[in-house]
Amino acid sequence: MLTLTALFHSIIIGVVQGISEWLPISSKTQVLIASTYLLNLTFQQAYTFGLFIEIGTVIAAIIYFRRDLLSMVKVLFGKGDSKSKKMLTYVVIATVITGIIGAPLYLIADSITGVSVGIPMLIIGVVLIVDALLIRYSRNKAASSVKKFGDLKIRDYLIVGAAQGIAALPGVSRSGITTSALLLMKVEPDEAFRLSFIIGIFASMGAFFLTLVASHKNVTAALAGIGIGGLAVAIIVATVVSLFLIDFLIKVAGKAKIVYVTGGLGILAIAAGLLYLVFGL
Numbered sequence: 689m690l691t692l693t694a695l696f697h698s699i700i701i702g703v704v705q706g707i708s709e710w711l712p713i714s715s716k717t718q719v720l721i722a723s724t725y726l727l728n729l730t731f732q733q734a735y736t737f738g739l740f741i742e743i744g745t746v747i748a749a750i751i752y753f754r755r756d757l758l759s760m761v762k763v764l765f766g767k768g769d770s771k772s773k774k775m776l777t778y779v780v781i782a783t784v785i786t787g788i789i790g791a792p793l794y795l796i797a798d799s800i801t802g803v804s805v806g807i808p809m810l811i812i813g814v815v816l817i818v819d820a821l822l823i824r825y826s827r828n829k830a831a832s833s834v835k836k837f838g839d840l841k842i843r844d845y846l847i848v849g850a851a852q853g854i855a856a857l858p859g860v861s862r863s864g865i866t867t868s869a870l871l872l873m874k875v876e877p878d879e880a881f882r883l884s885f886i887i888g889i890f891a892s893m894g895a896f897f898l899t900l901v902a903s904h905k906n907v908t909a910a911l912a913g914i915g916i917g918g919l920a921v922a923i924i925v926a927t928v929v930s931l932f933l934i935d936f937l938i939k940v941a942g943k944a945k946i947v948y949v950t951g952g953l954g955i956l957a958i959a960a961g962l963l964y965l966v967f968g969l
Contacts, residue, residue: 690917697726698918702744702925709745709926710863710885710933711953713809713960716742717858727913736906739794740899741919742892744926749889751927752934756886774838778883781842782849783890789853790891794898808860809961812868816954819871820947835875837883844873848883852891862888864957877950878941885934 690698704722708715716738723734750757759772760779768776851869855862863884870880899907911919940949 690915690921694915694918695921698914698921699925700726701741701914702922703929705741705744705922706748706926706929707933708861709742709888709930710937711861711956713861713864713957715745715861717809717964720858723910723913727910729910729913732903733906733909736899736903737910739895740907740910741922741926743896744923745930746889746892746896747923748927748930748934749885749892752931753882753886753889757889771838775886777842778837778840778845778848779887779890781845782852782887783894785846785849786852786887786891787894789850790856790894791898793853793856794895795902807961807965808857809957809964811961812861812864813954813957813959813961815868815872816864816957817951818954819868820951820954822871822874835873835879837875837879840873840875847873848887852887855891856895861957862891864953871950878938881938881941885938 701719701722704718705715708718719738719741720734723729723737727734727737729737756775759768760776762768763772763776848866848869851865852862854860855865866884866887867880870883871877875883914922937949
């Protein structure tokens with residue numbers, strides 16, 4: 689039976705996952721810290737749980753981008769337009785590269801007792817601030833300097849996939865690093881967030897199944913601390929929170945104030961990185 693304490697812990701972990709997955713502060717690191725203190729997990733167990741709980745944000749992304757996903761499924765059956773075919777190509781290439789790079793990095797990180805998560809956040813924070821300056825600069829120039837999804841090439845897909853693979857390391861935000869990569873390519877902000885979130889669905893699903901196969905003992909230990917009922921609550925909360933945040937970020941990204949939002953996210957990442965370094969995390 690789910691106790692009030694377990695329910696409270698589950699809600700906290702769900703909220704942490706639902707918010708941090710879409711911000712440049714590494715959701716797995718935030719869940720790692722929260723579950724370490726709330727569930728008394730070891731570093732390896734908490735790190736694994738941080739990837740496992742991403743299933744909640746996957747559900748939210750599937751619901752939000754259901755039309756894009758359905759259009760890609762139609763392509764597999766010989767239907768769909770050229771844009772859907774290009775999107776499917778982007779997803780497949782980026783996901784394969786993510787797996788090639790991310791799986792070994794996960795296995796390495798899963799075998800160590802602790803790493804510094806502050807430095808990666810500092811780097812991503814600086815990159816996001818540079819992104820904000822580039823957005824401001826590009827909007828002062830001709831609109832032709834900004835790229836749409838249709839302008840991207842195979843090389844760009846490979847870069848985004850590689851960036852997402854690096855996010856398997858603790859402290860590296862998946863959405864932060866992939867969105868930053870796309871913004872650095874001068875992709876329109878709303879398109880960059882959208883493309884980052886869509887490929888995140890497949891990366892998170894891969895991470896979920898990888899933890900079940902490669903780290904099932906850590907998953908079992910984490911579930912013992914939160915319980916099946918607690919896990920269900922955490923996933924539901926993460927899904928609901930994620931739906932609101934995805935919609936907010938994509939809508940804001942299409943407006944002029946995205947410059948300030950991106951810069952603010954960069955400052956948030958830097959502040960979090962400094963905080964973790966101060967406390968030796």
